[in-house]
Amino acid sequence: MNVTINGQDVQLPEHVRTISGIRKHFNIEQALTIIEQNKKIVDKNRYDSQPISDGDRIEIVHFVGGG
Amino acid sequence: MLKIGNQTFESRFLLGTGKFPDFKIQKQAVEVSKANILTFALRRMNVFQPDQPNFLEMLDVDKYTLLPNTAGASTAEEAIRTAHLAKASGLCDMVKVEIIGDSRTLLPDPIETYKACEVLLEEGFILLPYISDDLVLAKRLEALGVHAVMPGVSPIGSGQGILNPTQLQLIIETINIPVIVDAGIGSPADAALAMSLGADGVLLNTAVSGAKDPVKMANAMRLAIQAGRLGYEAGRIDKREYAVPSSPVEGLSVSE
Numbered sequence: 001m002n003v004t005i006n007g008q009d010v011q012l013p014e015h016v017r018t019i020s021g022i023r024k025h026f027n028i029e030q031a032l033t034i035i036e037q038n039k040k041i042v043d044k045n046r047y048d049s050q051p052i053s054d055g056d057r058i059e060i061v062h063f064v065g066g067g
Numbered sequence: 068m069l070k071i072g073n074q075t076f077e078s079r080f081l082l083g084t085g086k087f088p089d090f091k092i093q094k095q096a097v098e099v100s101k102a103n104i105l106t107f108a109l110r111r112m113n114v115f116q117p118d119q120p121n122f123l124e125m126l127d128v129d130k131y132t133l134l135p136n137t138a139g140a141s142t143a144e145e146a147i148r149t150a151h152l153a154k155a156s157g158l159c160d161m162v163k164v165e166i167i168g169d170s171r172t173l174l175p176d177p178i179e180t181y182k183a184c185e186v187l188l189e190e191g192f193i194l195l196p197y198i199s200d201d202l203v204l205a206k207r208l209e210a211l212g213v214h215a216v217m218p219g220v221s222p223i224g225s226g227q228g229i230l231n232p233t234q235l236q237l238i239i240e241t242i243n244i245p246v247i248v249d250a251g252i253g254s255p256a257d258a259a260l261a262m263s264l265g266a267d268g269v270l271l272n273t274a275v276s277g278a279k280d281p282v283k284m285a286n287a288m289r290l291a292i293q294a295g296r297l298g299y300e301a302g303r304i305d306k307r308e309y310a311v312p313s314s315p316v317e318g319l320s321v322s323e
Contacts, residue, residue: 006111026114032123033112034155041155059111061152063123065093066108066136067083067223067250067272 083272096285136163143182219250226253255291262295
């Protein structure tokens with residue numbers, strides 16, 4: 001499946017089908033992230049069930065140092 | 068005690084978390100500052116290099132109130148999106164609305180800031196907008212219902228200190244919600260002055276993170292903010308044009 005993650009085109013393996021799958025694939029399950037799918041924020045409680053589709057635009061953001 | 072919305076904070080020192088030399092120094096500086104509120108920014112995660120350390124993950128987040136900013140936004144729409152993302156973390160409901168209107172001075176855009184606050188207040192956010200030292204805008208935002216105003220006293224990161232103390236004082240005297248000086252503080256003397264003029268708090272970042280010894284500077288700022296506040300509460304003497312002797316003028320012993 002081809003999706004865009006943080007502006008970069010990414011080809012995901014077949015078994016990655018949910019937001020949780022993406023987190024697992026990139027090994028960021030422990031990280032504190034906020035995820036947007038096609039400009040809509042995905043509720044944390046729905047990561048496991050939220051399906052992803054070909055062409056999705058995913059934004060994965062986190063808190064960084066700032067003033 | 069600093070009261071913002073329905074939350075109270077022991078410390079009047081709000082610390083930014085950007086640009087520290089390393090996480091170890093940053094952690095020490097945060098501890099020494101005794102700040103209760105820490106600011107953060109939201110950025111894309113480098114998912115292709117997930118092992119990069121993240122400061123927030125090194126902190127005991129239950130000990131602090133996180134104040135995410137909307138830095139990077141130049142429109143109300145962008146700031147609102149960032150606020151939504153921050154809230155979705157489940158870690159905070161306070162937001163520092165920061166919408167830059169000029170890239171060279173990083174001065175805030177008052178119109179976009181007002182618009183963003185209007186929308187975010189409706190949604191129940193606790194808002195601390197970053198503004199110029201503009202009394203009328205501060206009044207308008209207070210009337211709108213924001214929970215604090217954060218006037219800059221000189222450009223962000225410039226360390227120029229309080230360029231216009233009179234303007235800051237006018238805001239402090241007029242506004243009933245907390246006035247937190249944000250941006251421009253360079254030295255402990257600046258922070259003490261802001262507090263002694265009656266500011267309710269000081270938010271700073273570069274003055275600590277960019278200091279030769281950030282941990283020592285965090286301590287200096289904490290003490291300066293405390294001293295300034297105490298001085299404000301104690302009530303300073305009026306300034307006079309001429310000298311007034313401190314020693315009695317009567318009873319001088321003079322040799323003939």
